[in-house]
Amino acid sequence: NNRVCVVTGGAGGIGLCISREFKKRGAKIAIIDKDKIAGEKILEELTSDGSECIFFHGDISEKSALESFADEILKTFRNVDYLINNACISNKGILSGCDYDDFNYVLKVGVTAPYMLSKLFRDYFSKDGCIVNISSTRAVMSQADTESYTAAKGGISALTHALAVSLAGKVRVNSVSPGWIDVKANFDESYYNNHSSEDKNQHLVKRIGIPFDIARTVMFLCHPDSGFITGQNITVDGGMTKLMIYNGDDGWEYKN
Ligand code: NAD
Numbered sequence: 223n224n225r226v227c228v229v230t231g232g233a234g235g236i237g238l239c240i241s242r243e244f245k246k247r248g249a250k251i252a253i254i255d256k257d258k259i260a261g262e263k264i265l266e267e268l269t270s271d272g273s274e275c276i277f278f279h280g281d282i283s284e285k286s287a288l289e290s291f292a293d294e295i296l297k298t299f300r301n302v303d304y305l306i307n308n309a310c311i312s313n314k315g316i317l318s319g320c321d322y323d324d325f326n327y328v329l330k331v332g333v334t335a336p337y338m339l340s341k342l343f344r345d346y347f348s349k350d351g352c353i354v355n356i357s358s359t360r361a362v363m364s365q366a367d368t369e370s371y372t373a374a375k376g377g378i379s380a381l382t383h384a385l386a387v388s389l390a391g392k393v394r395v396n397s398v399s400p401g402w403i404d405v406k407a408n409f410d411e412s413y414y415n416n417h418s419s420e421d422k423n424q425h426l427v428k429r430i431g432i433p434f435d436i437a438r439t440v441m442f443l444c445h446p447d448s449g450f451i452t453g454q455n456i457t458v459d460g461g462m463t464k465l466m467i468y469n470g471d472d473g474w475e476y477k478n
Pocket of ligand 1: 230231232233234235236237254255256257260280281282283308309310311331356357358359399400401402403404405
């Protein structure tokens with residue numbers, strides 16, 4: 223109750239679900255998102271009971287946006303309990319010609335911004351403060367043409383244990399690696415029926431993930447009962463990355 227939870231990319235997808243779940247438990251939410259319309263909408267929802275929340279319209283690749291966002295939070299709430307580094311995008315990779323600036327942009331959003339926000343809030347975390355970074359199963363495996371995103375995810379995974387060591391005794395730092403999460407499930411509960419049986423069955427739990435699967439793991443990591451967990455990554459992928467497939471298994475055929 224009355225905790226302050228900072229969520230990057232909190233106006234859409236997984237970040238929106240994380241913002242709503244923390245709000246349900248009485249936290250004050252501070253969101254930065256580049257989507258102004260979605261941000262204003264979620265701010266209206268979060269403050270409809272009169273509670274204080276922040277929506278800052280900005281792009282986290284920009285240092286000045288991060289500084290102004292942190293400034294506004296510290297002026298309003300004085301300290302921070304949870305920092306959820308969630309926002310990321312992909313600019314694809316080497317096969318489709320992802321160039322210097324496109325590549326660096328993804329690294330700024332996916333790695334530099336999480337580092338900078340951790341630095342800006344470093345001296346303002348409360349006693350049970352936590353950072354949770356949203357990585358991806360793509361930090362450890364790849365599809366072709368995904369270098370920008372995959373490098374960012376490898377970066378945020380390594381950033382997680384580095385920060386956990388540097389902030390030892392002050393802030394616990396962990397990451398969550400989602401697998402395939404259908405963000406439409408935030409709005410459409412019939413999501414479950416929209417996927418083919420093949421798509422469902424390649425997950426050991428026989429379904430595609432929903433944002434709530436990730437939000438719940440983030441909340442678990444932030445809970446004081448998880449106080450012995452730091453520097454860790456939890457994969458939340460329905461077991462997809464544990465399924466080893468050989469040519470001929472389950473009718474699967476290698477055609478290349
Ligand atoms: P999404 O695109 O649905 O939502 C991302 C939100 O972040 C949007 O509101 C967007 O406006 C905002 N955002 C993006 N770039 C921004 C920037 N530069 N500055 C400010 N706001 C920005 O994405 P999602 O699927 O919810 O993904 C959230 C996190 O989960 C990402 O780190 C993503 O890599 C990770 N992830 C998602 C999946 C999945 O299947 N959805 C799988 C693995 C990891």
